[in-house]
Amino acid sequence: MTNQQESALPEPRRLACSRCGAEFGCELSGSCWCAEETARLPMAVDGEDCLCRSCLRQAAGASAAR
Numbered sequence: 528m529t530n531q532q533e534s535a536l537p538e539p540r541r542l543a544c545s546r547c548g549a550e551f552g553c554e555l556s557g558s559c560w561c562a563e564e565t566a567r568l569p570m571a572v573d574g575e576d577c578l579c580r581s582c583l584r585q586a587a588g589a590s591a592a593r
Contacts, residue, residue, distance in 0.1 A: 544579035546586075551579050 539552030553559050560580060566587030578586060 542577050544577070544582050545575035546578055546582040549579040549581070551577075553577060 537555060539554050541550060542553050543550055551560075553561075561577070561583065564580070564583060566583055
């Protein structure tokens with residue numbers, strides 16, 4: 528018999544975007560949607576946490592335009 532807790536995947540972390548407040552999930556297992564994004568930014572500053580897909584893309588566009 529398999530132990531349920533050993534085989535269960537962790538629940539996605541529920542986050543609110545630091546910029547717009549939209550809720551989204553973060554898969555700490557490495558299969559998070561952000562791993563699929565071509566946009567890469569430095570770690571957030573001034574207390575920001577993860578950004579939603581839309582805000583990540585906007586921030587990346589603004590960063591590239593500089």
